[in-house]
Amino acid sequence: MRAFVTVIGKDRVGIIAAVCTLLAEKKVNILDISQTILHDSFTMIMLVDAAGCEISFETLSAELSSLGDSLDLNIRIQREEIFNAMHRI
Amino acid sequence: MINKGEILQTIEMIDQQHLDVRTITMGISLRDCCHPDINICSEKVYDKICRLAGNLVKTGEQISSEFGIPIVNKRVSVTPISIVAESCEAEDYLPLAKALDKAAKTVGVDFIGGYSALVHKGCTKGDARLIRSIPEALSETDLVCSSVNIGTTRAGINMNAVREMGTIIRRTAELSDGFACGKLVVFCNAVEDNPFMAGAFHGVGEPECEINVGVSGPGVVSEALKYCKGQPLDVVAETIKKTAFHITRVGQLVAQEASRRLDVPFGIVDLSLAPTPAIGDSVADILEEIGLSSVGASGTTAALAMLNDAVKKGGVMASSNVGGLSGAFIPVSEDAGMIRAAMAGNLSLEKLEAMTCVCSVGLDMIAIPGDTSADIISGIIADEAAIGMVNNKTTAVRIIPAIGKTVGDIIDFGGLLGRAPVMPVNTCSPALMIARGGRIPAPLHSLKN
Numbered sequence: 001m002r003a004f005v006t007v008i009g010k011d012r013v014g015i016i017a018a019v020c021t022l023l024a025e026k027k028v029n030i031l032d033i034s035q036t037i038l039h040d041s042f043t044m045i046m047l048v049d050a051a052g053c054e055i056s057f058e059t060l061s062a063e064l065s066s067l068g069d070s071l072d073l074n075i076r077i078q079r080e081e082i083f084n085a086m087h088r089i
Numbered sequence: 090m091i092n093k094g095e096i097l098q099t100i101e102m103i104d105q106q107h108l109d110v111r112t113i114t115m116g117i118s119l120r121d122c123c124h125p126d127i128n129i130c131s132e133k134v135y136d137k138i139c140r141l142a143g144n145l146v147k148t149g150e151q152i153s154s155e156f157g158i159p160i161v162n163k164r165v166s167v168t169p170i171s172i173v174a175e176s177c178e179a180e181d182y183l184p185l186a187k188a189l190d191k192a193a194k195t196v197g198v199d200f201i202g203g204y205s206a207l208v209h210k211g212c213t214k215g216d217a218r219l220i221r222s223i224p225e226a227l228s229e230t231d232l233v234c235s236s237v238n239i240g241t242t243r244a245g246i247n248m249n250a251v252r253e254m255g256t257i258i259r260r261t262a263e264l265s266d267g268f269a270c271g272k273l274v275v276f277c278n279a280v281e282d283n284p285f286m287a288g289a290f291h292g293v294g295e296p297e298c299e300i301n302v303g304v305s306g307p308g309v310v311s312e313a314l315k316y317c318k319g320q321p322l323d324v325v326a327e328t329i330k331k332t333a334f335h336i337t338r339v340g341q342l343v344a345q346e347a348s349r350r351l352d353v354p355f356g357i358v359d360l361s362l363a364p365t366p367a368i369g370d371s372v373a374d375i376l377e378e379i380g381l382s383s384v385g386a387s388g389t390t391a392a393l394a395m396l397n398d399a400v401k402k403g404g405v406m407a408s409s410n411v412g413g414l415s416g417a418f419i420p421v422s423e424d425a426g427m428i429r430a431a432m433a434g435n436l437s438l439e440k441l442e443a444m445t446c447v448c449s450v451g452l453d454m455i456a457i458p459g460d461t462s463a464d465i466i467s468g469i470i471a472d473e474a475a476i477g478m479v480n481n482k483t484t485a486v487r488i489i490p491a492i493g494k495t496v497g498d499i500i501d502f503g504g505l506l507g508r509a510p511v512m513p514v515n516t517c518s519p520a521l522m523i524a525r526g527g528r529i530p531a532p533l534h535s536l537k538n
Contacts, residue, residue: 004091004096006096006097006100008100034093036093038097043093043097045093045096045097057151057154057155058150058151058154058155061154061155061157074104076100076157077157078155078156078157078158079155079156079157080091081156081342082099082156082157082158082339082342083091083095083096083099084091085338085339085341085342086095086099086335086338086339087091087095087098087099087335088091
């Protein structure tokens with residue numbers, strides 16, 4: 001199951017490391033990463049494959065969200081289909 | 090491959106512009122639950138709803154979490170209870186309302202609709218009993234919604250039912266300080282697959298069970314219009330169409346997923362732009378973004394007609410099956426911009442009536458003075474039904490006599506139902522006309538002028 005992880009917020013040291021560590025621990029494979037500073041805010045988008053993930057998608061989503069809270073960032077994971085549905089015919 | 094801009098646009102729509110799926114509504118046929126003993130009938134109703142909708146809320150929450158899209162309500166609609174209860178020997182259908190309420194609470198849905206009767210041509214014994222029981226049914230339950238269809242384009246308007254519904258709405262208000270009237274709607278040309286409350290019921294032409302989804306997103310439309318300031322109205326219409334397409338695609342995805350996971354056929358996506366009282370989630374804001382200083386100004390009806398049409402044109406292509414009410418909703422209490430306009434005196438009941446000629450549904454969530462007579466309420470229903478009947482569209486009245494309150498006071502429903510300023514009503518009496526009863530014949534379908 002492919003999904004997009006988006007990380008948006010104030011830039012600081014170690015954001016990518018923290019997110020990648022959590023994903024690696026849960027056996028989520030990162031397929032693509034793009035990261036930029038957009039309107040003064042750190043914006044990272046990762047395409048991931050959660051097929052091998054050891055926990056449920058809801059739990060993974062909750063853990064990413066609470067990691068975001070601890071780093072003062074907005075972190076979410078959404079299945080790829082919602083973006084395809086909205087932007088592709 | 091989806092690009093970064095598209096991903097961020099989707100997230101912005103959800104986070105800042107209130108894009109959501111308003112409801113996943115499971116329609117359930119209760120036609121196999123009839124029984125002469127109302128207690129056995131109630132048990133069968135309760136058991137069937139719990140059996141079919143048991144996983145609805147959990148599935149909705151899973152879909153919401155996986156796709157990152159809020160699904161605000163999970164609801165159930167059922168066969169009009171007047172049909173299910175017709176063969177019961179009991180005079181009072183209150184036990185069935187309580188069974189619906191209990192089932193809704195057990196499965197965890199937000200509302201259950203279908204405490205309904207379709208009486209556009211006349212009442213059966215069961216219809217009459219159900220209508221009589223509405224005030225108690227709505228004031229003694231929490232989640233049950235009721236609707237009565239009193240007219241159609243093909244049958245005309247049942248003025249006896251119109252007369253009775255004026256009294257029923259008043260009685261419902263008296264038993265609940267007005268609050269239960271938010272769960273009661275009187276229709277002309279009711280649709281069978283509407284997922285929105287209070288008017289949802291599972292029509293007799295529908296399958297055993299199905300999933301209908303109602304989308305929302307007025308905030309997304311008004312945000313998109315900020316990028317075409319000063320442009321001609323055809324550019325505005327085109328922008329609304331494109332935005333409605335995006336919104337509806339999300340609804341279609343959610344509907345298909347819910348249908349697959351629950352193993353229940355997908356019915357329809359309802360394209361309605363449904364506002365909430367939250368700031369930035371308002372249909373009135375869209376009309377004001379088009380260029381009105383306040384909703385209610387001259388030009389409001391024209392702007393709304395365009396909005397309603399563009400939403401349908403954009404949405405129809407985004408979904409394989411479109412149905413329900415599909416259009417722009419204008420409930421006063423549920424829309425921050427409508428509340429603002431009504432409180433400032435810029436929006437009258439008469440203007441709202443004109444607006445209902447060109448948009449989805451009708452006079453919706455409007456608080457009127459608590460001393461408004463049943464005859465006047467019936468007159469309002471008759472006018473609105475006539476608009477629906479002649480224009481071949483659904484119209485409805487969900488009006489709240491605010492008991493003990495008068496013009497300028499506020500009635501606060503809380504949650505999605507919002508708060509409404511009590512609006513002035515023309516106090517001239519239609520009593521003699523309403524007392525006549527009978528039927529208004531169906532209109533001619535030729536010689537259109």
